[in-house]
Structures are given as structure tokens and as C-alpha cells.
Amino acid sequence: MAVPKKRTSTSKKRIRKNIWKRKGYWVALKAFSLAKSLSTGNSKSFFVRQYMR
Numbered sequence: 609m610a611v612p613k614k615r616t617s618t619s620k621k622r623i624r625k626n627i628w629k630r631k632g633y634w635v636a637l638k639a640f641s642l643a644k645s646l647s648t649g650n651s652k653s654f655f656v657r658q659y660m661r
Contacts, residue, residue, distance in 0.1 A: 645651040 642651070642653075646654060
């Protein structure tokens with residue numbers, strides 16, 4: 609079984625965690641942007657049927 613030789617430093621741990629958080633932030637921003645464009649009807653990447661009432 610693989611066992612780490614030395615303990616990971618706090619600064620390295622913090623750096624990795626921040627990279628992980630930053631990726632999540634950008635994904636959330638893109639998802640929100642797509643949702644906004646879908647709701648306003650300005651989306652060019654999705655074709656949404658408009659229901660007539």
C-alpha cells in the first residue's frame with residue numbers, strides 16, 4: 609500500500625485547496641452565465657422550445 613514519506617506542508621495544502629476552489633468558481637460562473645442566456649433567450653449553444661400559451 610502506498611504511504612506518503614513526509615507530511616504535506618500547510619502552505620502546499622492551502623495552495624492545492626485554493627486551486628480546487630478556483631476551478632469550482634469558474635464552473636459555477638459558466639453555469640450561471642448559461643442559465644442567464646437560456647432564460648433571456650439569447651443562447652446560441654442550446655435550442656430550447658418556446659411554448660406558446
